[in-house]
Amino acid sequence: MFGLLSTWSDWATSLSTLSEHFPVLVVVVPMLSAPLCFLSRNGRAARGISFFALLSCLLMVIHLLGRVLDEGVVSYRLGGWPPPLGIEYRYDQINAFVALIVAFVATVVVPFGQNKKAFRVPAGRTNVIYAVYLLCTSGLLGMCVTGDLFNVYVFLEISSLSAYTLVAIGAERRAMMSAFSYLTMGTIGGLFFLIGIGMLYQMTGTLNIVDLSMRLYDVSSVRTLSVAFATLFVGVSIKLAVFPLHQWLPNAYTYAPPKVSAFLAATATKVAFYVMLRIIFTIFGRERSFEQMNLDRILLPLSIAAMFMGSIAAIYQTNIKRLLAFSSIAQIGYMTLGISLDSLTGLVGGIVHLFNHALMKGGLFLAVACILFRLGSVKIDDMRGIGRRMPWTMGAVVVLGLGLVGVPGTVGFVSKWYLVLGALERELYVVAFLTLVSSLLAVVYVWRLVEVAWFSDPKPGIRMAEVREAPLTMVVPVWALAAATIYFGIFTEHSAGVARLAAAQLFGGTP
Amino acid sequence: MNVPKHMRMREKLILRVAAKSLLPFFFLFALYVQFHGDFGPGGGFQAGVIFAAGIVLYGLIYGIEAAQAVIPRIWVEIGVAVGVLIWGGTGIWTMQSGGRYLEYGKLDPEHFVHGQHLGIMFVELGVLCTVASGMTLIFYLFAGRGR
Numbered sequence: 052m053f054g055l056l057s058t059w060s061d062w063a064t065s066l067s068t069l070s071e072h073f074p075v076l077v078v079v080v081p082m083l084s085a086p087l088c089f090l091s092r093n094g095r096a097a098r099g100i101s102f103f104a105l106l107s108c109l110l111m112v113i114h115l116l117g118r119v120l121d122e123g124v125v126s127y128r129l130g131g132w133p134p135p136l137g138i139e140y141r142y143d144q145i146n147a148f149v150a151l152i153v154a155f156v157a158t159v160v161v162p163f164g165q166n167k168k169a170f171r172v173p174a175g176r177t178n179v180i181y182a183v184y185l186l187c188t189s190g191l192l193g194m195c196v197t198g199d200l201f202n203v204y205v206f207l208e209i210s211s212l213s214a215y216t217l218v219a220i221g222a223e224r225r226a227m228m229s230a231f232s233y234l235t236m237g238t239i240g241g242l243f244f245l246i247g248i249g250m251l252y253q254m255t256g257t258l259n260i261v262d263l264s265m266r267l268y269d270v271s272s273v274r275t276l277s278v279a280f281a282t283l284f285v286g287v288s289i290k291l292a293v294f295p296l297h298q299w300l301p302n303a304y305t306y307a308p309p310k311v312s313a314f315l316a317a318t319a320t321k322v323a324f325y326v327m328l329r330i331i332f333t334i335f336g337r338e339r340s341f342e343q344m345n346l347d348r349i350l351l352p353l354s355i356a357a358m359f360m361g362s363i364a365a366i367y368q369t370n371i372k373r374l375l376a377f378s379s380i381a382q383i384g385y386m387t388l389g390i391s392l393d394s395l396t397g398l399v400g401g402i403v404h405l406f407n408h409a410l411m412k413g414g415l416f417l418a419v420a421c422i423l424f425r426l427g428s429v430k431i432d433d434m435r436g437i438g439r440r441m442p443w444t445m446g447a448v449v450v451l452g453l454g455l456v457g458v459p460g461t462v463g464f465v466s467k468w469y470l471v472l473g474a475l476e477r478e479l480y481v482v483a484f485l486t487l488v489s490s491l492l493a494v495v496y497v498w499r500l501v502e503v504a505w506f507s508d509p510k511p512g513i514r515m516a517e518v519r520e521a522p523l524t525m526v527v528p529v530w531a532l533a534a535a536t537i538y539f540g541i542f543t544e545h546s547a548g549v550a551r552l553a554a555a556q557l558f559g560g561t562p
Numbered sequence: 563m564n565v566p567k568h569m570r571m572r573e574k575l576i577l578r579v580a581a582k583s584l585l586p587f588f589f590l591f592a593l594y595v596q597f598h599g600d601f602g603p604g605g606g607f608q609a610g611v612i613f614a615a616g617i618v619l620y621g622l623i624y625g626i627e628a629a630q631a632v633i634p635r636i637w638v639e640i641g642v643a644v645g646v647l648i649w650g651g652t653g654i655w656t657m658q659s660g661g662r663y664l665e666y667g668k669l670d671p672e673h674f675v676h677g678q679h680l681g682i683m684f685v686e687l688g689v690l691c692t693v694a695s696g697m698t699l700i701f702y703l704f705a706g707r708g709r
Binding site (some may be wrong): 070075079082083084085087089090126128129130133182 | 576639640642643644649650651653655659662663664665666667668699
């Protein structure tokens with residue numbers, strides 16, 4: 052009995068020494084689990100390894116977010132070298148929050164029922180999918196937590212390269228082509244980003260983000276600075292799929308396996324949005340970005356264009372995955388609108404929408420995976436009358452869809468509330484009005500799904516009577532996300548509360 | 563394949579003899595670059611590429627089957643993963659020794675520089691393993707296409 056107690060206390064002490072290393076383990080655990088998955092040569096074992104790796108990652112991120120909220124910034128020196136010289140992992144309110152979203156979505160997606168038909172990999176090699184998936188997660192987490200700008204680029208490449216692979220293993224042959232165009236655009240984006248980093252390094256001689264932001268105060272060469280800002284901004288915009296640079300996104304999300312679409316839609320663009328926030332608010336600072344560079348003049352029209360163009364294009368799609376992909380472009384427009392309003396409330400809206408959209412799109416793409424599993428098709432026309440056959444799945448689609456519209460009581464309402472308030476604060480009445488109008492467009496495409504699912508008769512040739520509800524392993528994660536959209540729509544202190552702290556910290560200028 | 567007789571690699575005696583006699587030097591030079599990396603220019607990446615170049619040369623002259631008989635594809639695949647584990651494992655080891663992640667100085671409690679040396683050597687071994695295997699794997703995959 053006492054022996055057990057002493058091992059328990061030993062264990063607790065070693066856990067508390069280990070907790071010192073949590074900041075780096077968040078990235079290292081998934082990265083080292085990837086080769087283990089690869090070596091296991093067994094899909095089931097790989098799935099188990101990745102689930103436990105990501106679950107431990109999620110718990111560590113939760114612990115770190117708690118520490119950040121209590122004590123402030125948590126910094127970890129890699130190799131023991133002090134920050135401006137060595138690489139530093141730095142957790143503050145904003146990136147711990149984004150890392151939490153990434154770790155959460157990555158963990159939920161793994162146990163989600165596996166549909167072998169959705170992946171085009173040789174039998175017996177499914178373990179490789181998990182290896183690549185863990186590398187992608189590790190890259191995304193690394194981009195969030197690192198305090199070194201070049202390190203951001205390295206992790207950006209790790210996550211992008213593995214994301215291209217994940218898209219390319221989609222069941223249809225066109226997945227290959229869309230992965231290739233994703234690769235082309237992504238590489239151009241990465242290149243722009245690297246050029247920007249090079250210029251900043253040449254001006255300041257440092258790569259540490261905090262150090263960089265302080266040294267940039269003294270830089271007088273406005274021209275190099277504007278060019279660096281422009282290249283970094285364009286590079287990240289491609290990764291984020293801001294309106295005219297979004298061409299890669301619809302095809303990539305449409306032809307990727309649905310689980311992968313759910314993961315990428317909920318994490319990859321979110322992390323890119325976080326990097327954009329860092330560049331605009333931390334590195335260059337609010338004043339420089341908005342008053343010298345006039346960022347709002349370009350980002351505001353682009354955001355509004357994205358909101359409308361994305362939603363209108365979504366209305367005309369015949370494939371539900373493509374519909375959701377175009378809706379993502381519109382939702383990214385809402386997030387960038389939050390930046391371009393140049394007001395604290397607007398920024399809260401943008402950041403909280405990052406969280407909310409991750410829940411909604413993650414849930415919707417997982418629901419599509421359920422539909423594909425039972426119906427074998429993702430064409431909206433084939434889905435006629437499916438609501439009666441798969442009531443739980445389609446019910447979740449409706450709840451999540453209402454979130455996209457922004458109905459009160461769902462998360463979508465919270466973000467739009469802050470965005471509209473932000474626009475009103477800045478006396479941009481037209482922008483507030485347009486935000487509301489674009490929500491009406493979301494009603495149209497969500498209603499199309501409802502109408503097809505419940506108010507039409509099955510299409511001839513589709514054996515709707517044989518379609519059953521998806522298995523529990525698939526329905527439960529979807530409903531977990533759907534329930535979260537309602538929970539965080541009503542109790543906003545954990546989502547909007549943290550977003551408000553994060554926005555205040557970014558807006559204050561000093562990191 | 564209908565390759566004219568004088569074009570076949572089997573007939574190119576000089577190439578075959580030269581390649582075979584050069585091979586030991588490829589691998590020796592790779593190891594030299596690897597271990598010299600602790601003191602001067604060089605290191606795991608370059609050494610890995612040189613090592614893989616030796617295998618690629620062997621494959622070009624004697625055929626991919628011969629190369630895969632010496633170094634089977636499965637070894638190469640395992641090598642890619644093991645290299646990453648060696649690299650990351652060094653980081654775990656430094657944490658075990660009471661340092662930060664990849665804080666090599668802590669590996670030898672008595673001698674800071676010796677610890678640094680040891681850490682870099684292990685990390686570079688991991689890099690060598692992954693790069694050499696990765697390069698060889700790419701060669702195997704491309705050369706094995708359409709067979």
